Amino acid sequence: MRLLLNTLLLLAMTNVFAQNSLTGLVLDNSTNEKLAFTNIYLSDLEKGTVTDENGNFNLENLPSGNYKLVISILGYETKSININIPNLQYIEIRLEASAIEMEDIIISTPFHKLQSENVMKVERAAVEDLNASGAVNLTEGISNIAGVESVTTGLSIGKPVIRGLSSNRVLVYTQGVRLENQQFGSEHGLGVSSSGIESVEVIKGPASLLYGSDALGGVLYLNPEKFAPQGSSSGDISGNYYSNTQGFNTGAGYKASENNFKFLFRGSLTEHSDYDTKDYRVTNTRFTEQDFKAGIGYQANTFKTEFRYNMNNSKLGIPEEIGVQSTLKTPLLPYQNITNHVFSSKSTVFFNNSKLDINLGYIYNDRKEFEDEHHHHDEDEEAHEEHEEEEHEDEDHHDEDHDEDHETLVPSLQMKLKTANYDVKYTLPEFGKFETIVGIQGMNQENTNYGEEQLIPDATTNDFGVMATSHIHFEAIDIQLGARYDNRNISVVSGLNRDFNSFNGALGFKTDIFKNLTARVNFASGFRAPNLAELTSDGIHHGSNRYEVGNADLNNEQNFQTDIALEFKNEHVEFFVNGFYNKVNDYIYLSPNGNTIDDTPVFDYIQNDAKLYGGEVGVHIHPHPIHWLHIESSFETVTGKQANDDYLPLIPANSLSNVLRVEFERPWLKKAYTFVKLASTFNQNNVSTFETSADGYNLLSAGLGGSFNLFKNEATLSISGTNLTNKTYINHLSRLKPDGIFNMGRNINIGLKYQL
Template identity: 45%
Template sequence: MKKYIFLIILMGFTTMGLAQNSVSGTIKNRNNETISNVEISVSDAVIQTKSNEKGQFEIKNLPIGKWILIFKKDKFEIKSEQVSIGNQEQKILDIILENEEHHIDEILVSSVFNKTQNENVVKIDHINLKQIQNAGAINLSDALATNPGVSVVSTGVSIGKPVIRGLSGNRVLTYAQGIRLENQQFGEEHGLGLNANGQESVEIIKGPASLLYGSDAMGGVLYFNPEKYAANNKTELAVNQVVNSNTQGSNSSVTVKASEEKFKFLVQNNYTTHADYKTPNGETVVNTRFIEKDFKIGTSFATSRYVADFRYNYNDLNLGLPEEEIEDSRFRTPLFPSQKIENHLLSFNQKVFFKNSKLEATAGYVFNDRKELESIDEIALFMKLKTFNYNVRYYLPDFGKFETIIGFQGMNQENRNFGEERLIPNAKIADIGFFGTSQYKFNKNLLQFGVRYDFRNVTIQEFGEFGTEGSFQKLDKNFESINASFGFKTEITEKITTRINVATGFRAPNLSELSSNGVHEGSNRYEIGNPNLKNEQNFQVDLNVDYNAEHFDFFANGFYNNINNYIFISPNGNTIDDNFVYDYLQNNAVLFGGETGIHLHLHEIDWLHMTSSYEIVIGQLNNNSSLPLLPANQWKNNFRANFDVSKNIKNSFIFLQANYTFNQNNISQFETKTNDYLLLSSGIGTDIQMNKSKFNLYLTATNLLNKEYVAHLSRLKADGIYNMGRNIVLGVNFDL
């Protein structure tokens, strides 16, 4: 009943003012020359436009309140401009864009107060997924792993699960379309359930973010920003096609967008298919093939007092599960055993703007349907997970130099089984959290602090005969936690910025950890849950230093993460039906490490960019044994040349990437050591303008030297199967 009450509250935001607020102006460079085709977007609103041939722009129906306008164009520094809009007010701006001097951009992020990066206390990494696609990543998780501090647990090319600073699974929370994505993420044997097409960018929070996001955000958050709508009064058609040589794979996408002053609409259809991948020695890894269908639709309505955004995403993934002695038949259609996963994501976001404050509410529904098929007639595993999310925030009027948010959010979830086997029981989860956070700005300093209380109830249904495989005991258990965060940012000089953040986070044990009682086919272990598990509770300190000069940038991030009651599995020495038995246990743990990197952009050869980063993470239990799934240390290097060939051939690039992965000798008791390896990748691409149409071409080669290697976090490592060999990627993107 509770969720319907909240839904009524959300749907009740019907105050829609009709006042015509607007911001207009002209954009020029330092030479007083107007700049056309500049992208102008409004922070925290689904409003975009572009400057015309005379550098002029206008945004109508801008909601009342304080807003940050972001001005972006290639070859120029990103500029942000704060404006305050009253009722029936028209403002005129004169904007000057500077030539780009360095590559660390001032970027809008989905942080506490929706600030640009230089106005944010917490360091958040931003990845433009469309640009990363040019580097040849086959799936979304591989694209995320290009960021320092992020790795991926993989099963071939079809399954990837992100790891942030040594934590993964339920310890990393994923947000898509502004709602919490729930898809049985406790398992290692399936991926995110998101298609990279239709995702504009992703923002990565490393470390506990439980203050805003609740349980499961103790290790970090992946916040995916969906595709933007077209600029006001524009209609856009985009057709994208990517082919891969190694897997004979294909990724096709068609997107249609149309926007008016108040109404916006987009629809996108994606189809991806890959055959089995080949290792460097020419062997085919049978049943690593997959077929993915993805459909997205969105619509938005905005006035000067009200903004609403509705999104729906359907994702259907049919993938093979590689095992020994599978007969290599057919071509692309997955063989048995296979996995079929369907995800439905519906989200509805509303914002109501008052004179000096704002109320925002988001409701979301996630339906995850997961099947594991042993044959055409045998469904071994069939789980249906239904999740209703809600999130309400009130942005209070500014009090002096204080900005404050209060709010509540929660989740109602139900898991049901229909197959012959059961990994987790039929169960219901209900939680709710209340939070408040403030930010205080003085001189060139920012201070942010907040507190949150969470309560979760887990109810597990009894099933089967006690003591037999696949049986579950009845359980009704409550978990609660109080968490706090404190952050401070200061500009020591015009070029040096430092941030320090201290935060606590928590995670309630998942259904698998509480109640497992059987063989987990994904890991070939007989796992036994522990109904007496407590909350995981962590305390983390993060320190960040950024140095930004005209032609040289440097960053260093360090962290120390202490986790009480860390949950892990450990063999107890027994076997059941030739399977080793593992128990879920708890012990205190600590992780520490960080990332550091440079970006060199010489004045004499300003078309050349050189970046280099190094990342390290160490994790141990109190008994000094290493935590599982710790990524090996990595040294990533990229050399990129950007240039224009002619008036119609612009944004051309050539890059060479060299990533060295060190050996990993810090392993848990059921892992093996991994050797080091060096991977080279290279690519070339350009934009071609033809009248009012533009298309992009790129050609990329990954694992250029066809190196034989096994990644430490590959789940095929135990079988001695190499990762993918050389892969040539050709992409063509048309914008009509």
């Protein structure tokens, strides 16, 4: 690895080509109107500008090579052009008017194309839009994306579910590196704040070709906010208030770019009390979160690099039963205290017609869990009992004293997970119609216990993978194919040592059947090695009230999925239908063996083949010429079964979403909108042996927002309401469902962002 880094630095210093520039003009193709303030972006270089009032632009200090130029402005189709520098020095670009929203480059796929050019279907959503819809946090926000749900424990803890698969079957990427934060636990959340996240991309289906083990079910890819354009700076402050939890989120950020250097930083603070339902507050769903993100970048000639850091500290209450009714925000016992540090670097060396990308990451996760009985050993037990009696006399004093009591606690459970990973890819020079990428990926991970209890043992995990993938562009069809080999070694201090190996591949086709009708067909395999909990568990899992016994002989989960997607677009309507069939061999799950230990039922980890199938269908109507009107409707369904026809657990219910959205502008109000949404979730009767069925429900939401000038700077105001009828309901994927505890009631969110 040291040799690789030295080579990178040497290339950065010696591959200094002549500086080049690109100038151009952007026009409306029908009217020849010069388009001012159009976004011009070189995605490979992460460098951009905007056109001036006459539609002209200029990009300087460009290295020689082949690049993708992306041109976008609201009200026009986004355009992607392959260019060669320095062969091209001036370009005239004509855009077609369109009511379709602007497209963005998809980062989670290797060739970084617009979604309209992609062979693989990827869902993308801007975090700003998710927040404007009333989402309290990132977990709730991603549940608005078609085919994505969340397994939740209250409001603060949620795990993404992609087409019925969750936990270690869904890989999360942040800052360009895989996020490792002991996500094997069903009561472990993402540990990532939406602050400083620009957009979310979702690969629905096996992505082991690109990401290795744990991407069997799909990938949730979090794109950090971009640096400021060269020669510019900006800052902002923001605040959000949530009526249901009497909670708030505040944040501030600043970024600047000058010459070859650029930097940014952003901080946020979040606090929520127990969420409210029509009948009660759900005790200990309160939480607090502090988040800080920073980045620095450097670019010169044929080399660019950036380093990013994220620190996230969360104190999350673990709800157990309905008890004290309070609007205080400090978690009660039991609670989690989680600190996550993510260090990442992303570097690229550009050659004449090829490039080398090197992504490095280090994640330090410190997870502590506190329970009632684990007080500091020198604490006087009699004084503690007397203190508890006082707590029951006054609920407010209960919460205030709890803050002080936290200082005397020692964690019942403390695990530190240290993960170093690398991802090195080389993009070969284009050969005819072939774009090809080869690469290696790897990970070293150490889990160490420090608490009084042990959930999983001390262990070391090492991954290594090698892959190759090609995109072939013909006039009538695009083809993408690839292959990969992976090895994972898990070494446990108790003596267990297992190796897991897998070959995987993918093949996809994209073609325009008619002028406005695009078809995509993808075949892909994926795998997941058993995690430490599945291999080594031997003890009571208090969160689920069962004694879990691991199985050291578990095999890889291996799957094969077929995807078919059809998409129709014209000036009036967009329509899509996606279908999938996913066969999973050796699916790992828990099953009771009929015994009990300490009056707790014993569950074994066993394997059986499984299958999942379903899809999404939707329509978006934006009639011409009233393009300010948007009517959107989408339906999603998934069914999961074992080979014996028993249903799989934690499969989301079928759902239907209908949205009416109006967009408009006034001289004093920009980017204004208002919407009404009705989300219908149907009965879930296809449940596993150990689940209960769930009733359907309808949730009504609405909101409005826009930007205006305030003290000569731009301010953005948003007001939204969710569950406006204050419906009492229980989502099938709520871990509080067995106790009959409702999900959150009516919530009004008011948000304000001010540009400095």
